[in-house]
Amino acid sequence: MASFTDLREKLKSMTPHRDKVFEHSNGEKHKYHESDDDESGEYEERREVEARKVKSGIKQASIFTAEECALIEAKIDEVVAKADKGLYREHTVDRAPLRNKYFFGEGYTYGSQLEKRGPGQERLYSKGEVDEIPDWVFEMVINRLVSQSVIPEGFVNSAVINDYQPGGCIVSHVDPIHIFERPIVTVSFFSDSALCFGCKFQFKPIRVSEPVLHLPVRRGSATLLSGYAADDITHCIRPQDIKERRAVIILRKTRPDAPRLDSNSLSPSIHSSERRHILKAKRSHRKADPDAAHRPRVLEMDKELQRRSLSSRQRRHSDASSENSWRRAEERDPGSRYTHSHHKHDHTPARRVKMRRH
Numbered sequence: 492m493a494s495f496t497d498l499r500e501k502l503k504s505m506t507p508h509r510d511k512v513f514e515h516s517n518g519e520k521h522k523y524h525e526s527d528d529d530e531s532g533e534y535e536e537r538r539e540v541e542a543r544k545v546k547s548g549i550k551q552a553s554i555f556t557a558e559e560c561a562l563i564e565a566k567i568d569e570v571v572a573k574a575d576k577g578l579y580r581e582h583t584v585d586r587a588p589l590r591n592k593y594f595f596g597e598g599y600t601y602g603s604q605l606e607k608r609g610p611g612q613e614r615l616y617s618k619g620e621v622d623e624i625p626d627w628v629f630e631m632v633i634n635r636l637v638s639q640s641v642i643p644e645g646f647v648n649s650a651v652i653n654d655y656q657p658g659g660c661i662v663s664h665v666d667p668i669h670i671f672e673r674p675i676v677t678v679s680f681f682s683d684s685a686l687c688f689g690c691k692f693q694f695k696p697i698r699v700s701e702p703v704l705h706l707p708v709r710r711g712s713a714t715l716l717s718g719y720a721a722d723d724i725t726h727c728i729r730p731q732d733i734k735e736r737r738a739v740i741i742l743r744k745t746r747p748d749a750p751r752l753d754s755n756s757l758s759p760s761i762h763s764s765e766r767r768h769i770l771k772a773k774r775s776h777r778k779a780d781p782d783a784a785h786r787p788r789v790l791e792m793d794k795e796l797q798r799r800s801l802s803s804r805q806r807r808h809s810d811a812s813s814e815n816s817w818r819r820a821e822e823r824d825p826g827s828r829y830t831h832s833h834h835k836h837d838h839t840p841a842r843r844v845k846m847r848r849h
Contacts, residue, residue, distance in 0.1 A: 538703055541689065541703045541704075541724070542688075542703050542704045544719040544720075544723070544724075545688050545689075545703060545704045545719055545720045545724055546704065546720075547718060547719060547720070548716060548717050548718035548719045548720030548721055549706065549714065549715070549716060549720050550674075550714070550715040550717075551706075551708075551712055551713065551714050551715070552639065552641060552712065552713050553709065553711060553712045554635060554636065554639060554641070554678070554711060554712065554713050555635070555678070555711035555712075556711065557710075557711070559631075559711070560680055560681075560710055560711045562631065563627075563631050563632065563680055564680050564681055564738070566625075566627045566628075566631065567652060567654065567680065567681075567738050567740075570593055570625070570652060571591070571654060574591070574593060579593070579622050580620060580621055580622050581620070582594060582598045582616050582620045582621050583595070583598065583621045583622045588659075589655060589656045589657075589658055589659030589660070589733075590653060590654065590655050590656070590659045590660070590661065591653075591654045592651060592652070592653050592654075593651065593652040593654070594621040594622075594649075594651055595621060595622055595623060595624040595625060595628070595649070595650045595651070595652075596621070596623060596624040596647075596648050596649045596650055597615055597616070597621065597648060597649035597745050598615070598616045598620060598621035599613050599614060599615045599616060599667070599670055600613055600614050600616070600752065601613050601667075611667075611669060613667040613669070613670055614750050614751060614752045615670060615745060615749050615750065615751040615752065616751070616752055617751060617752055624647070624648075624649075624650045625650075628650050628740065632678060632740060632742070633647050633650075633742065636676070636678075636713060636742070641676070641713055641715070642674075642676055642742070646672075646742075646744050647676075647742045647743065647744060648743075648744055648745055649671070649741075649742070649743045649744065649745055650740060650741070650742055650743075651740070651741040651743075652738060652739070652740050652741075653738065653739045653741065654736075654738045655684075655728070655733045655736065655737045655738070655739075656733070656736055657733055657734060657735055657736065658730045658733060659728075659730065659733050659737075660727070660728050660729055660730040660733065661727055661728045662692045662727055663689075663690050663691065663692055663725035663726065663727040664725055664726070664727065665721070665722065665724075665725055665726075666716075666721065666743070668722055669746065669749060669750065670745055670746060670749040670750075671743045671744065671745060671746065671749075672743070672744040672745070672746055673716070673717040673718070673721050673722070674715040674716055674717040674721065675715070675716040675717070675721055675741065675743055676713060676714070676715050676741070676742040676743065677708075677713070677714045677716075677739050677740065677741050677742070678711075678712070678713045678714075678739065678740045678742070679708050679709065679710055679711070679712055679714070679737065679738075679739050680710060680711070680737070680738045680739070680740070681710065681735065681736050681737050681738050682710055682734070682735040682736060682737045683707065683708065683709050683710055684707075684708050684728065684732050684733055684734075684737045685705055685706060685707050685708055685728070685729070685732040686706045686708050686714065686726055686727075686728065687699075687702035687704070687705050687706070687726065687727050687728070687729055687732070688702055688703050688704040688706070688720065688724050688725065688726050688727075689702055689703030689704065689724050689725060690702045690703075690725070690727050690729065692727070697730070699727075699729050699730075699731075702729075703724065
C-alpha cells in the first residue's frame with residue numbers, strides 16, 4: 492500500500508468516477524453518464540450556463556506589487572509567531588491540519604464546532620472574544636483597496652487570515668449569508684493558487700469532483716464574490732491547488748442583525764447548560780503543539796500501513812530483548828552453557844534456531 496503525506500499525491504492516484512452529478516441552484520440533482528452522448532452533451536451545456544452565472548458575480552484586480560506583497564507577508568509571519576506564543580485570545584486562533592485560521596474584529600462558530608450543523612446555524616461570538624483587526628491590516632491592505640475603489644471606506648469590520656501549507660484545503664461552502672454582507676473580499680499572498688466553484692468533496696479516500704469553474708488566483712490580487720458566485724454555489728480550495736504555502740486575507744462586513752452567541756445575555760443559571768447545547772469545544776482549545784497544523788496530514792487509508800510497521804518493530808524489539816536476556820544470564824554463569832543448550836534442545840527448539848543466526 493502506498494503511503495501519502497500530501498493530499499495532492501492521493502488525489503492524483505484516484506480514478507475519476509464516470510458518473511457525473513449536476514446540482515442546480517435550487518438543490519435538484521441530475522446524474523449523467525459519459526457513455527450517453529446526448530445526456531453528456533446536456534450535462535456540459537448546463538455546466539457552461541452555470542459557469543457563466545458564477546463569472547457574473549466575480550471581480551478580480553491585481554493590487555499589490557511583489558515588494559508590497561513581501562512586506563505584508565512578513566506581517567502575516569508575525570501573526571503566526573504571536574499565535575504560536577499564545578498571545579492571542581482564545582477564539583482568535585483556529586488550527587486544522589495544513590491550515591491555520593486567525594479571526595480579527597469578528598469571529599464566528601462554524602463546521603464541527605456547531606452542535607447543530609448546516610447553513611444558517613453559524614453564530615458570531617460575543618464582542619471582545621477575538622482580537623481587534625491589527626493596524627497593519629488597515630494601513631497596508633484595507634486602505635489600499637479603498638484608494639483603488641475596490642471597497643468603500645468603513646466597509647470592513649471582520650478580517651480573517653487563512654494560512655495554508657502545501658496540500659491544504661478548505662471544503663466546499665457558502666460564506667454564511669445571514670452573517671456577512673456582500674461582497675466577500677479576499678487578497679492572496681505567498682503564492683498563486685485557485686478558487687473552485689461547485690465541487691463535491693468525498694473522504695476515505697479523499698477525492699474532489701471537477702469544478703463548475705476553476706478560477707486562477709494570483710499573488711497580490713484581490714477577488715470579490717457577490718451575487719450568484721457568493722450565494723448560489725459553493726466555493727472551495729482543493730488540495731492540488733495549494734502547491735506552495737499560501738495565505739489569504741478575507742475581508743468582510745457583518746450584518747447588523749447577524750445572530751450572536753452573547754454570553755452576557757445568559758443568566759448564570761442557564762449559561763453553562765445552554766452554551767453546551769449550542770457550541771462544541773473549539774479545535775484551538777486543545778492543548779496541542781502549535782506546529783502540528785503544519786505537519787503532513789495522516790489519512791485513514793495510511794493508518795493500517797503504520798499499524799503494521801509498528802507491530803513489526805515491536806516484534807523485533809521483543810525478540811531482541813529475549814535473546815539479550817539469555818546472553819546476559821549465560822555470561823553470568825559460563826558453566827551453564829551446556830545445560831542451557833541441552834534444555835533448549837529438549838523443550839525450546841526456537842531458541843536454538845536463534846543461536847545459529849549468531
